[in-house]
Amino acid sequence: MGGIGTSPCDLDRQFAPQIAQLLAAPPLQSAQEYYDELIRSKKHDGIKLSYGGKHGKGVCANKDFAEGDLVLKDQMLVGAQHSLNKIDCVVCSYCFRFIGSIEFQIGHRLYLQSLGASVDGTNERHCHGSHAGSSTGCSGATNGNSSAVPQEVIMSLMDGDMSLPLTDQFCLPSVVACPGGCEEQVYCSQSCADSDWDSYHSLLCTGSKTEPSRKAALQKFIRHANETNDIFLVAAKAITFTLLRSKSMKLMNQTFCSLWKPGNHFQWASKRDIDSSEEDLFRQQIRDLAFLSLQLLKDAIFDPECAPLFSLDVYGHIIGMFELNNLDLVVASPVEDYFIHIDDLPESEKEEAEKVTGPLLDALGEDYSIPCEGTAFFPLQSCMNHSCCPNAKAFKRDEDKDGHAVIIALKPISKDEEITISYIDEDLPYEERQEQLADYGFTCTCLKCQEERPV
Ligand SMILES: C[S@@+](CC[C@H](N)C(=O)[O-])C[C@H]1O[C@@H](n2cnc3c(N)ncnc32)[C@H](O)[C@@H]1O
Numbered sequence: 001m002g003g004i005g006t007s008p009c010d011l012d013r014q015f016a017p018q019i020a021q022l023l024a025a026p027p028l029q030s031a032q033e034y035y036d037e038l039i040r041s042k043k044h045d046g047i048k049l050s051y052g053g054k055h056g057k058g059v060c061a062n063k064d065f066a067e068g069d070l071v072l073k074d075q076m077l078v079g080a081q082h083s084l085n086k087i088d089c090v091v092c093s094y095c096f097r098f099i100g101s102i103e104f105q106i107g108h109r110l111y112l113q114s115l116g117a118s119v120d121g122t123n124e125r126h127c128h129g130s131h132a133g134s135s136t137g138c139s140g141a142t143n144g145n146s147s148a149v150p151q152e153v154i155m156s157l158m159d160g161d162m163s164l165p166l167t168d169q170f171c172l173p174s175v176v177a178c179p180g181g182c183e184e185q186v187y188c189s190q191s192c193a194d195s196d197w198d199s200y201h202s203l204l205c206t207g208s209k210t211e212p213s214r215k216a217a218l219q220k221f222i223r224h225a226n227e228t229n230d231i232f233l234v235a236a237k238a239i240t241f242t243l244l245r246s247k248s249m250k251l252m253n254q255t256f257c258s259l260w261k262p263g264n265h266f267q268w269a270s271k272r273d274i275d276s277s278e279e280d281l282f283r284q285q286i287r288d289l290a291f292l293s294l295q296l297l298k299d300a301i302f303d304p305e306c307a308p309l310f311s312l313d314v315y316g317h318i319i320g321m322f323e324l325n326n327l328d329l330v331v332a333s334p335v336e337d338y339f340i341h342i343d344d345l346p347e348s349e350k351e352e353a354e355k356v357t358g359p360l361l362d363a364l365g366e367d368y369s370i371p372c373e374g375t376a377f378f379p380l381q382s383c384m385n386h387s388c389c390p391n392a393k394a395f396k397r398d399e400d401k402d403g404h405a406v407i408i409a410l411k412p413i414s415k416d417e418e419i420t421i422s423y424i425d426e427d428l429p430y431e432e433r434q435e436q437l438a439d440y441g442f443t444c445t446c447l448k449c450q451e452e453r454p455v
Helices: 010-014 016-023 028-041 102-115 151-159 190-204 212-227 231-245 249-257 276-301 304-310 312-325 334-343 347-364 430-438 447-452
Strands: 047-053 056-061 070-074 078-081 328-331 372-377 392-394 405-409 418-421
Touching: 010 016, 010 304, 010 312, 016 304, 016 312, 028 047, 047 418, 078 231, 078 328, 102 151, 102 334, 102 347, 190 231, 212 231, 212 276, 231 276, 231 304, 231 312, 231 372, 276 304, 276 312, 304 312, 312 372, 334 347, 392 418, 430 447
Parallel strands: none
Antiparallel strands: 047 056, 056 418, 070 405, 078 372, 328 372, 392 405
16 A cells, blocks of 8 residues: 555455455446346446447447436435535435424424534534544534524424424425344435345344444444544445345455546545655554444444454545545435525515524524435446536435435537546646546546646
8 A cells, every 4th residue: 555554454464465356347247237138127228338439438428419408317326415514414224305394304403503512412412423534524513503492392393282384395204124123324215224124224223123233333433433434324224225236256256346436546545735755654543543433343343254344445445436436415405495495485474484483493403404415326427427517416406315326418418428527626627637537547638628728
């Protein structure tokens, strides 16, 4: 691993050939089989994958699209809400749809605000992704004043005893509990609860059904991730997702193939902000943090049959993929829609409604509209190559209420044309664009870059 010395992880040495195989570009045939099946099963008729283009894999149109058309709704393979964001939004832990009711969302937020609590039970709100280079931003700052609302009101909002005006127009799915009995995960339906259990959560649940020593180990792992970087929670999900599908090296390779991206090896974090003389030390610190996180995870769910999956090299690859690809999960808040609706009412109705809603809005503060935010890996979006003059973009519409990635055509796209998105702010000047794209391991040579490149 570059200039920072030998890996502290014994598994890296013990299983070097298997790890190399796991981290190598998947054979074309496996990749093709995987993506063809994904596109077929999810009925993504409008797109197809291209292999062996000048930037590796890419996504092409399988039909003509007009400007504004929906190109793709991509379901995440693995994702998680940011720890801190759990204070602001209660969402389904599988599909990330808001759940409960508008009253419950407001009551829950005011309740936690009144405790001044963070999600792991300590008394301070801390920022996830606190190390430099983390892609996880720090939202969840509340500037409201929950003490202005009596505790009884907060409790009756949470318990469903109090109804706010016109919330029947903003119905949310009711809350389904975790089958393992933990209070960390909640769902919008039994099918989401079951899918989450089968895909990841059966190995990560800290509920009463989990054996006590494993439960304690999991709690330690989760606490460490909450205190350092919650990207570790998503990485753990990627590992459990692979584990639950794989009981042999071959199966493990096939599953892991869906998570493979070029250029992500061993880059623990963005290098751009760091003075090169400090870089080795910095990278070592990040690696040590990840190693500790991995040890805690191993204490909880190690499976000797899939030992290479618990190597630091593999953990680093997964973290690198999430950090560098900046795969944001965003779901707009129905609480925002609700207050906008109240604000848009005819004056007399508005005045009446605001007698009840006004104090709650004041108590929530400016951040009343915070969306659900997290990190996710979207299997097809992540096959889209970059252009500084893209023909598509990720853009949620009003009707998109869950954690899917939604890709919309920015201009007409013809059948067989490559679909490109911009990984960065494409309006930045040429030099800044190239600097940011260097983190992704390439220099952009799109038409716009060719035109703007200084001679
Ligand atoms: C999210 S992946 C896109 C899919 C990728 N081509 C593949 O084969 O899986 C991002 C990686 O694709 C390559 N890539 C994407 N857009 C590119 C571009 N405009 N020029 C050069 N390489 C690009 C880079 O290796 C980048 O790190």
